[in-house]
Amino acid sequence: MSTFDSTKLPLKDLLKDIVGGKIQLPDFQRGWVWDDEHVRSLLVSLGRSFPVGAVMLLETGGEVRFQVRPVENVPSAGLPAPEKLILDGQQRLTTLTQVLKLQGPVKTTTEKGKPIDRFYYIHIPTALAGADRLDEAIIATDGNRQIRSDFGRKVELDLSTRELECQQLFFPCSEIFDAMSWLQDLNVHNPGAVSQFFEFNKEVLEAYNGYQIPLIILKKDTPKEAVCLVFEKVNTGGVPLSVFELVTASYAADGYNLRDDWYGSDIRNVISRRQRISEEQILNGVESTDFLQAITMLHTLEKRKADIAAGKTGKQVSPVSAKRASVLELPLDAYKNWAEVVERGFNCAAKFLRQECFTSQRDLPYRTQIAPLAAVMTMICKKDEERWREPQIHQKLARWFWCGVLGELYGGAVETRIANDVEELLAWIEGNGDLPRTINDANFQIDRLGSLASRLSAAYKGINILVLRDGAHDLFWKSQIRNLEADEVSLDIHHIFPKDWCEKQGIARRQYDSIINKTPISYKANRMIGGSAPSVYLASLQSHNQVQLDDVAMNTLLRSHHIPVEPLRADDFDAFYEQRQKELLGLIERAMGKALHSV
Template sequence: MSTFDSTKLPLPQVLSDVTSGVIQLPDFQRGWVWDDEHVKSLLVSIARSFPVGAVMMLDTGGDVRFQVRPVENVDFNGPVPEPEKLILDGQQRLTSLTQVLALDKPVKTFNEKGKAISRHYYIDIDIALEDDRLEEAFISVPDDRKIKTNFDRDVVLDLSTRELEIKNFFFPCSQILSSDAWEEDLHEYAPEKFGKFMAFRKNVLTAFRSYQLPAITLGKATSKEAVCLVFEKVNTGGVPLSVFELMTATFAADGFNLRDDWYGSTLRSVEGRYHRLSQEPILRGTEPADFLQAISILQSWEKRQADIQADKKGKMISAVSAKRATVLSLTLQDYEKWAPLVEEGFMLAAKFMRKECFFDGRELPYRTQLVPLAAVLSQIKERWLEPKVHDRLSRWFWCGVLGELYGGAVETRIANDFEDLMPWLLSDPDNESNERNGSLPRTISEAAFQESRLDTLRSRNSAAYKGLNILVLREGARDFFWKATIKELADEDTALDIHHIFPRAWCEDNGIKANIYNAIVNKTPISYKANRMIGRKAPSEYLAALQKHTQVALDDEAMNDILTTHRIPADLLRANDFHAFYAHRKAELLRLVESAMGKSAQLDQTGVLANSGKEE
């Protein structure tokens, strides 16, 4: 059965429906943005009876309810009426035509620089009747209906009264759909021009009055997910419609301002959830969609538990879900029930991340992995601090990071992880059969780390790269220059970065390829001061310089201890043996990975040395 109708609607009827409130906008539609030139171009197209594209609308009165608003510049004498249709596509065109053709007041538009301006639109009748000059005939004039030159000292066209409009023979576009009053005044002020006006009415005005606008109307039964998808497919504004915007419009229909609840409102002195979450640096940048996903997990999990308890006897049991359709099906009651718990869950997630040595949102490998984590913690609360529960949660987290399983579309993984983690975390930790009988969370079972991945990790934006850097830091890596750990320097806002251990210039001079020396194996976090002293020098040279110029002069043994905190083999570094160093440090980093994931890495057939960067 078709869920939409396609037809053609008379333009005058559509604009009448807009001004009467029969047709309005859903609140998730963004504002009107067309400039003066766009408006004039649209008018010319209709005057020439050219197609201007179909509009798409949604019938109201179904289960999907949105907060609505009138088209820009449309006012009502009484309360705003209930609309029968909502504009999904064609907002810019319908708003332009409504303001120009159906409202007797200035059009609020923009100039070529984006500055807001008010304009009245006219047609130069004489030019409009000339062949191939219709585009030049449409003009816009300022609010006072006067065009001036010489720094506004000289008026070159004055259309400020009906008499002046007629004598200058400029027709107001606001009279296009009904010109009776203008024609009566034409008889009074310039009857000699009436014959020419009739030709204009036939050639130009009739094109507007008889114009048929293609329209697609989605029926009342259209789901919220379908509305969202259709809107994104047809909207040409360049910005996709977010779940948050759609839910904001939905909840607003029930009198709840989701935007204020999330972002807060200075007008109402309301502090939003985003502000409270952002007190934790690791949670800065949390998206409202992440928060809604966590709620959808808990709501769908509760429903699944109820289905299981009810013993449906062969009937389908609902699934735990973080998919868009599930988020869009949330009711205001669902949000109000779960939002406080989810907020608490995110705050507990921040504490967990600190324990794993993540302290800033920029260090976070995957923001999406916080969603199932927050949902789980909202349920188990402080039990995550129990050593064996924490160890399991940590193992799951690092398998997701180092297995690089949370990139791209992860809605299914998010839901599966929550459902897997809830029974596993709280099951008997002493029962080793849990792992043997396949009860491990899928992310742990599916995670794999290939030894050769260490050779290809070069981008500091990749999840595994960020994760490995943190694994080194939480081992207590100390700076080459300052008498402090890297973590202590970070807390004091000392300039830090991840730098080459064997300097890039030295590697190039010694024939080491860029794809090898840029790998994470040859990088480690150090201060700007240490990096400046390293420069282009060979390791044996810069180590001697560092030991001499550190705050307290260091002997070889003390410097070697610092290098060891970075899992750097000191003897091989001092020997300037890049290939042996590379193989040894790669093996050390691999041990860190295996310890965090609780499973062995997948070794390459050729072995460690084959990937050390040595030329054949």
């Protein structure tokens, strides 16, 4: 027995049902409208009776129960319970509802994603010049129904009143399905164009009014597993649904709104879990997938332990997993059981990262390390949220973390690594496990240090933070730099031997631009350094009335950055470069807990 029907429905009837609330969206679906150029292209395709793809709907009232919401910008007050839900074609239908059925401006974007308001019009004379002119005939104005140039100073086209529309023969697309009221106004403001309008109605508007949309309608008795599979497969014209959206669909079938739990809802008075986690600045970039992965790893670890306790062996034992398939299989009960305690695990992870001297998400070498760190913290701190601070536990956590960063092991696909990390790191911390493979795998090649020049590199970010963690003081302000960051003083990573000076001395860029010649300092200190030789700018810094440091005190500040003092004061770049490389390599060895090797 078939679980779906295929049919066609006039576009105007489909949009009427959307505005009337008979057709709505599952609440987890993205609230998207296409960008301005895509909107125009869609309108041209309809006007020329080109196919724009089928739409898939699901009958309500069956086993699959979703939280629902109206299509974007359709007023929700007084709407009935929907008869059907949009599974595929949401972007097209949302776009067409806004353009053809609603009176306000269309909330769209530029090609670069900048939000803009637009009204869409068809220039009647151009449209009547031939079907191939429709692309030229359809135009978009701004939210004031105007087109401006010269940075908004010059009005090129003004359609801000019905009279101006009629006089210039620009027909609003929002009137396509009910053109008679505009015709009446045309008869008042431009009666000589009425016959031209009737031709326009026949040649152009009838194509829109008669346009048929192919429909696939899943029947209400479709099993929820099949519906979730459909969600994963149908997005042929848009971005594939994320793991979070698919899990949301699955949980919604059991009456649980994961979207509300993560993003919050003013309508249903639900506080956002994401917002609570993001109150920790360092976790501001944490995504729903990170949270789901952390829970999935702990749920599968629990299953693995139960299998081993039951005497299972080999492939009978469930693996710890963070893979997409495992996240999609995460039971709702498991999510509910773990969510609160894992949220606390993320908060403990933030405390650890702050202890390691990270203050903002942009300084994190790898966001992908947060999920395993949070999962491990969840288990360590179940009974005592400060247990991770115990010296032996903290030392093991820090060694694992820095091996991952400096070994550059968390780029690309890391689902297998993070799952192994959770199981192995917990076993190691509790005292009965071997070294986690991330520690064994990590290797920082000595030659790598000289090639680190990009602040986007994980190892580059990590070494900078290690210098801060080791107590680097600013060369201007009398404070550790980590304290300046907490006070929001402007900081950055700057050259120790200035770029201008190095270029004048003929020093290769690959040397002067590497992290060996850089260190974190305040904007104020960098301004005083300028392009001078170190011997010159050090004298200037020391004599400044807000600094007033003798040589011994300044040398102490320099050493807090692992900067070799003697070659710096002697403007000897080669000796400085060699000695600071050794200093930084020693810092890296201590963080990783292992000796380094050259290629």
